[in-house]
Amino acid sequence: MAVGSPRMTREMPLAVVGLSHRSAPVEVRERFVFPAEEAAAVLAELTDTGVADGAVLLSTCNRTELYLELPGAGAGTFTFTRSGTGPGSGSEGGEDAHAHSRGHGSPPSPSPSPSPSPSPGPGQGRGGGRALDAVVRLFARRAGMPVEEAARYLYHRTGRAAAEHLFRVVTSLDSMILGEAQIQGQVRAAYESAAVAGPTLSRLFQAALAVGGRVRSETALGAGAASVPSAAVALARKIFGSLRGRRALVLGAGEMSELALSCLAAEGVRSVVVANRTEARARELAERVGGRAIAYDGLEAALPKIDIVMTATAAPGPVLTRPLLDRVFPGGPRHPLLIVDIALPRDVEPAVGQVENVFLYDVDDLRQIVDDSLERRRAEMPAAERIVDEAVDDFWRWYAARDVAPLIRKLRGRAEAVRRAEVEKALRRLPELAPEQREVVEALTRQLLAKVLHRPTVRLREAAGNGNGVAVVHAARYLFELDGPDGEGDTGAE
Amino acid sequence: MLRAAVCGSADGRPRAPVAVCRAVVTVLHLAALAGYVAVAALLGGSLAGGRARAPGSIAMLTGAAVVLHAAALAVYTIHLGEPPLVGLAPSLSALGFLIGAVVLATTVFRESRTLGVVLTPVVAILLGTALALGLAPAGTPVAYRDAWLYVHVALSFVGYAGLTVAFAAGLVYLLQFRELKGKRFGRVFRFFPALDTLDVLGRRALAIGFPAFSLGLLIGFAWSARFQRPLSAADPKVVWGALIWLVFLAALGARAGGASRCRRGALVCVVGYAVVVFAYVVLRLAEAGGPFFL
Numbered sequence: 001m002a003v004g005s006p007r008m009t010r011e012m013p014l015a016v017v018g019l020s021h022r023s024a025p026v027e028v029r030e031r032f033v034f035p036a037e038e039a040a041a042v043l044a045e046l047t048d049t050g051v052a053d054g055a056v057l058l059s060t061c062n063r064t065e066l067y068l069e070l071p072g073a074g075a076g077t078f079t080f081t082r083s084g085t086g087p088g089s090g091s092e093g094g095e096d097a098h099a100h101s102r103g104h105g106s107p108p109s110p111s112p113s114p115s116p117s118p119s120p121g122p123g124q125g126r127g128g129g130r131a132l133d134a135v136v137r138l139f140a141r142r143a144g145m146p147v148e149e150a151a152r153y154l155y156h157r158t159g160r161a162a163a164e165h166l167f168r169v170v171t172s173l174d175s176m177i178l179g180e181a182q183i184q185g186q187v188r189a190a191y192e193s194a195a196v197a198g199p200t201l202s203r204l205f206q207a208a209l210a211v212g213g214r215v216r217s218e219t220a221l222g223a224g225a226a227s228v229p230s231a232a233v234a235l236a237r238k239i240f241g242s243l244r245g246r247r248a249l250v251l252g253a254g255e256m257s258e259l260a261l262s263c264l265a266a267e268g269v270r271s272v273v274v275a276n277r278t279e280a281r282a283r284e285l286a287e288r289v290g291g292r293a294i295a296y297d298g299l300e301a302a303l304p305k306i307d308i309v310m311t312a313t314a315a316p317g318p319v320l321t322r323p324l325l326d327r328v329f330p331g332g333p334r335h336p337l338l339i340v341d342i343a344l345p346r347d348v349e350p351a352v353g354q355v356e357n358v359f360l361y362d363v364d365d366l367r368q369i370v371d372d373s374l375e376r377r378r379a380e381m382p383a384a385e386r387i388v389d390e391a392v393d394d395f396w397r398w399y400a401a402r403d404v405a406p407l408i409r410k411l412r413g414r415a416e417a418v419r420r421a422e423v424e425k426a427l428r429r430l431p432e433l434a435p436e437q438r439e440v441v442e443a444l445t446r447q448l449l450a451k452v453l454h455r456p457t458v459r460l461r462e463a464a465g466n467g468n469g470v471a472v473v474h475a476a477r478y479l480f481e482l483d484g485p486d487g488e489g490d491t492g493a494e
Numbered sequence: 495m496l497r498a499a500v501c502g503s504a505d506g507r508p509r510a511p512v513a514v515c516r517a518v519v520t521v522l523h524l525a526a527l528a529g530y531v532a533v534a535a536l537l538g539g540s541l542a543g544g545r546a547r548a549p550g551s552i553a554m555l556t557g558a559a560v561v562l563h564a565a566a567l568a569v570y571t572i573h574l575g576e577p578p579l580v581g582l583a584p585s586l587s588a589l590g591f592l593i594g595a596v597v598l599a600t601t602v603f604r605e606s607r608t609l610g611v612v613l614t615p616v617v618a619i620l621l622g623t624a625l626a627l628g629l630a631p632a633g634t635p636v637a638y639r640d641a642w643l644y645v646h647v648a649l650s651f652v653g654y655a656g657l658t659v660a661f662a663a664g665l666v667y668l669l670q671f672r673e674l675k676g677k678r679f680g681r682v683f684r685f686f687p688a689l690d691t692l693d694v695l696g697r698r699a700l701a702i703g704f705p706a707f708s709l710g711l712l713i714g715f716a717w718s719a720r721f722q723r724p725l726s727a728a729d730p731k732v733v734w735g736a737l738i739w740l741v742f743l744a745a746l747g748a749r750a751g752g753a754s755r756c757r758r759g760a761l762v763c764v765v766g767y768a769v770v771v772f773a774y775v776v777l778r779l780a781e782a783g784g785p786f787f788l
Contacts, residue, residue, distance in 0.1 A: 223546045224684070238674060241605060241688035332753025336689060356753040359674050369679050376544070 012159035017135040018065025021176045024153040031143040032064045047196045051134040054198025058190040062176050069198030070131050132156055163395050167388045170212040179222040179377040184212040211391040221380040224373025229263040231366040232340045239336050244268035249306045252313035253281040260310040261289045273302050303328045309339040311347035322351040332356030403473045404460050410482050419445050515573040519629055522566030529559025530618045537611035546684045548608050553601040560598045563591045579647040583627035590620035592655040605687045612662040642717045649710030656703015661767035663696035664760035693756045704742040711735050730777040737773055741766030
């Protein structure tokens with residue numbers, strides 16, 4: 001795709017540098033995390049020192065990424081090499097997972113070349129490349145490792161590829177768990193907490209949030225449960241509908257119990273009882289989640305008021321047995337009782353599941369739901385990717401169109417200056433011309449210029465609308481040497 | 495305004511040609527039927543495709559079908575100067591409209607809108623039958639058609655609609671219960687609402703349907719005693735009315751207590767509804783041509 005070539009992306013002043021679950025293991029990722037209280041200072045450092053005109057820090061448990069609106073134009077050259085295979089490596093656009101000093105700064109050539117070019121082209125400057133180097137140094141400082149080592153885990157993308165990357169991130173196509181819903185809120189929070197985002201970066205994040213919403217509403221990418229706790233919640237929802245106001249009992253006070261509790265609390269479960277062999281640990285966990293602790297011998301008294309039981313103890317044998325259930329609920333509970341047993345070995349006797357109105361599931365049952373959901377989500381990927389592609393094209397068109405109007409003004413201004421200079425030069429050589437004759441010369445050159453510029457102007461406007469705007473704008477800039485600041489056309493008169 | 499422009503004058507006497515009004519009523523019914531069939535097809539497609547929810551367009555499509563259906567019944571009422579509660583075809587259409595309105599109400603609540611996959615085919619069958627029979631008043635002589643007759647029929651229809659909704663909720667409850675107990679997390683599990691939602695819906699349908707039907711029966715008896723001969727216990731409509739009332743009673747009784755009360759209640763609704771429909775067909779056939787029975 002021509003518009004995605006390095007040559008064509010150099011002018012979109014966007015870049016992303018970061019690392020994710022695809023490029024680094026968790027023990028490395030955790031070293032790169034910027035604490036929330038430092039995030040604002042990091043962003044301010046980038047914008048105040050002129051490294052970027054705007055910056056957004058996206059930090060989740062699976063990724064830390066800095067999105068930048070680069071100063072001046074383009075990404076320029078980038079010094080640090082990342083070894084290994086990164087996400088989307090080998091893709092076109094600004095992906096720079098392998099290339100050292102990729103040729104974003106080289107002058108335009110008829111066909112985009114992936115070969116490195118050490119020097120930036122006219123009008124680009126090294127700002128972008130310097131920015132990326134600065135960000136890598138920032139990450140290295142945070143991680144407390146040499147810059148070259150940090151760069152091994154970092155990927156960076158620029159221009160169109162940076163936009164596409166954010167769209168894939170926000171739609172969860174790049175997430176560890178495909179279709180997870182949290183990422184959209186995390187991207188929104190990252191954008192909202194950025195003090196200075198810059199016009200292009202702002203537009204990019206707004207477009208990204210819209211794409212995220214579109215994928216969620218038009219595809220089933222987020223349908224179903226994709227983790228064991230969420231599968232348990234999905235089961236509970238199929239029995240109780242809303243979990244708001246329900247009462248839950250958690251057996252065990254370990255890490256899994258805490259995770260289960262946080263999932264239940266997020267669903268609005270009204271009261272939680274924590275039961276553990278060691279009551280002190282139960283009390284500790286109950287205090288953390290605002291629940292009530294009981295010992296195992298209080299189980300029979302607590303069960304009649306419970307809707308959901310989650311078990312995750314390290315007990316060697318069953319904790320909830322059929323005789324116990326029969327004692328507590330002779331003939332079965334009057335209201336449905338959901339029991340989710342995520343312990344290994346299992347905490348609940350399988351015979352408990354035969355009691356009327358008791359719904360018993362173990363970790364294999366939950367896994368079945370998760371596998372099914374993930375398979376169905378994967379089937380939705382092509383539809384989601386189509387939406388992302390469309391959104392990238394739309395963003396590209398917006399960006400291209402933004403450049404066309406000033407370029408036309410510049411082109412016409414430049415041509416008019418040349419015309420005026422040449423007419424003046426000619427008229428100085430022809431002092432005998434009468435005012436009417438001078439006027440004819442003026443009119444002739446003006447008409448000539450208008451006719452010559454008519455087609456290019458029309459074509460530029462057309463290109464802005466059909467997605468080829470950036471390519472044509474770059475070609476026009478190169479051909480007519482319009483890389484100077486807006487309105488500053490040199491006369492070109494020699 | 496509609497009355498004057500389409501089917502009659504302001505003084506209530508029909509002016510427009512009967513054929514035109516009948517054509518308008520038929521076309522509107524056909525359009526509504528098409529809407530219900532589309533809703534049923536969309537929901538059925540979603541269920542077959544293993545989707546976890548009903549398509550977003552369901553609410554709008556159901557709304558359009560119900561509005562068209564309401565317009566058809568309004569034109570019918572304006573044209574004939576009486577509600578479509580007399581005669582088999584108009585009554586079926588009116589009953590279908592009531593159930594259609596319930597389907598529309600369920601679409602408001604996202605989690606219960608998939609119940610339409612059971613209810614919209616019922617509406618479509620009622621409407622299709624009404625169209626096939628021809629939408630014209632018949633049966634009760636004009637002299638007997640007073641307000642009490644309409645109140646009796648309307649309340650009875652609320653009862654039938656309640657029982658139909660309770661049947662749909664019960665059927666889906668049993669299917670969902672089977673999936674959950676059997677640890678089968680397939681299409682039914684994904685598509686249909688939670689057990690609790692279905693139980694509440696079925697309970698409310700019975701809670702509204704039973705008193706309405708009981709009151710309708712009482713008014714029917716009173717009306718019949720006033721205008722007609724005393725009713726015999728062998729009269730098909732008495733048999734059918736009593737049967738429905740007993741099914742209501744059994745469904746409510748089954749929910750009285752115990753661990754399996756929800757499942758038992760759902761089962762009684764499903765079996766009871768099947769018995770009611772079967773009994774209707776048998777009694778209708780036995781009383782072929784009889785004028786007084788729905």
